Amino acid sequence: MRTEKQKKRKKKFARKLGLTFVTLLTIFVGLVGYMYWQYRDGVEQAKSETSIQQEEYVFDGNEDINGNTNVLLLGSDTRGEKQARSDTIMIAQYNPNTGKPKLVSIMRDSYVDIPGHGKNKINTAFSLGGPDLLRKTIKENFGIELQYYAIIDFQGFEKMIDVAFPDGVEIEVEKQMSEKIGVTINPGLQRLDGEHLLGYVRFRQDKIGDFGRVERQQQAIQAIKDQLISLDGVTKLPKLVGAVTPFVNTDIGTTDTLFIGKDVLTGGASTIETLRIPVDNGYTNERYSGAGAVLDLDFEKNSTAIQEFLSK
Template sequence: MRAEKKRKKKKRWKSIVFIFLLIIAGTLAYSYVQFKQGVSQSEEKIEKEKKIEIEEYEFNGDKDSYGGTNVLLLGSDAASEGKTRADTIMVAQYHPDKGTYKLLSIMRDTYVDIPGYGKNKINAAFAFGGPELLRQTIKENFSIDIQYYSIIDFEGFVHLIDEAFPKGVEIEVEKAMSARIGVSLEKGLQRLDGEHLLGYVRFRHDAVGDFGRVERQQKTMKVLANQFMSFQTITKLPKLIGVMTPYINTNMNTKDILYIGKDFISTKNREIETLRIPVDGSYDDERIKGVGSVLAIDFEKNQRAIHEFLTK
């Protein structure tokens, strides 16, 4: 009698395990199909318009010594003449043990030592040697280890926003904007398509200049992250990643992106902490011959601020 009960119990557990494995296999298959559908959807649109060239870059980054995963986020104008400088420089950190997401912005006119090239604006490092030289520059000047990079050019940004948010991105525009951004924006809460959102994050022709632009970039990243959560279910994440893939140049694979993104989407009211470098009271405006206007910073003060920000 006992032997028969054991056999039944063992058989029941085998059935449970089989069903569990079947669910996992089905989920993986569904995710893969959704991912490929997202890629195909974007590639079809690209073929109808203008092909975006994706260049492979060397990147020899290391995992953060404090246990976080740091990603170098770059925005560039690939359509500009001559060598492309990084228009937007951010370091995004995900810490799996703490469950925290942080965003560090480095202003492009920050005056730093670029390995092998001497002192220059930090965004020149990308033009001189791509994301790898920029990684080395950030490591040498700010002691940040960066494992991954992701680059999106302005054209790709427009496509990405239109694909991921067909109804537009809801954002509060704090003032009327039009100077040198190719579009006109009115003050107030509104839904912006890719072209108008790009204009919003690029605008800098006012009294606060690049400082205001960096604030808008961080604000927009937070808004985008929160509106990704409106999908409400992690099952839609694979397709979204597929939609993004043709527009982003990165050394991250799909597994890396899913690993970092799933916790954010599955957690309500997820906050993204932000920091801007240079921090207030740590820089002077200077003009350097052959370079132009730069931000001459107090490295000790900024390194201390970065350390506190990434480790707290």
């Protein structure tokens, strides 16, 4: 008698367990389907806005010794040349244990040793050998491993912002800007579309020149992160990734992009930690034949700073 009741209870429990599993599986499949639909919707929307041709690069990247993911972020100013220089050079780091994002900006006039090509400005490495030569240059001069790369040109940046943020990106503009950026940006809290945000991150016609531009680039990335969070970015992330994909040349897979993006948006860090290379008192202004005006680095000071920053 007791055995019969035990059998019935086991069958009832097995049915409930089976129904629970089927329900969870259905929800999971539905969620994956919705995310894929959102991603494809973003891709199709962006494709209608871009004619940018993607170039495939060889990139022999390696994982950071501490298990972090370091991505070489490049802004490329083509201006019609066959081989463009990298106008913006950054290292974005993602810590898989904490989800904490970090950002290092390397100023384009930094005077470094480019493997196989002698000494020159660091942005010359991209025009000579693409992102992989730039990866080797950063490894040789600063001892930092880079696992992936992501490149966006100015045309792509402008259109990407308009597709991903149709209402603009909110920025606190510190001064009026207009010289050599093609637009006029007024001071104060502004919502900048792609054209004006591009002008904001390119502006350098003031006393601090490229140093101010690097700071504004870091501010713009923080503002984009903040807006993603305020827009319930996790649920919108698949569509946003789809929207920016046609504008970005990268070797990071879509799944990894979604995973990293989710962790960065939902992680405990509200701000992106930033560093600029060269650091204060870590360079002198020099002029060399074949390179022009450069930032001559104190490599011991700058290498120590970047390694300590990325290893914390």
